[in-house]
Amino acid sequence: MTPAGSVRRIVAASIVLMTTAFAACAEDVNDYPTAARVEYVFGCLKANGETRQVIEQCSCSVDVIASILPYERYVTAETVLSMSQVRGNLGAQFRTSEQAASALNDLRRAQAEAEVRCF
Numbered sequence: 209m210t211p212a213g214s215v216r217r218i219v220a221a222s223i224v225l226m227t228t229a230f231a232a233c234a235e236d237v238n239d240y241p242t243a244a245r246v247e248y249v250f251g252c253l254k255a256n257g258e259t260r261q262v263i264e265q266c267s268c269s270v271d272v273i274a275s276i277l278p279y280e281r282y283v284t285a286e287t288v289l290s291m292s293q294v295r296g297n298l299g300a301q302f303r304t305s306e307q308a309a310s311a312l313n314d315l316r317r318a319q320a321e322a323e324v325r326c327f
Contacts, residue, residue: 285315
């Protein structure tokens with residue numbers, strides 16, 4: 209085998225490894241379904257004004273949150289937010305639970321980071 213052939217094989221193997229690593233990272237970042245991302249952006253637009261710049265900022269925001277918080281944890285925090293508004297004993301369980309507070313704190317930290325990076 210010639211030195212050029214060896215170099216080509218090494219380069220090819222490196223490209224395959226880098227592509228595989230990048231795909232694994234992309235899967236981690238993209239574990240949020242499209243519908244969940246769109247729902248977040250719509251809510252963000254309503255809260256911040258419906259301009260082109262805000263679309264970019266809200267899209268950035270959900271990407272940052274997705275890079276920090278796994279989707280499963282995001283769903284848990286969104287459920288806590290929703291259920292804590294229910295009156296009575298059921299809502300009280302979501303307002304006072306340590307697990308619920310932890311999930312909510314994780315979401316708020318991710319949102320604060322997104323605010324710093326995107327707005």
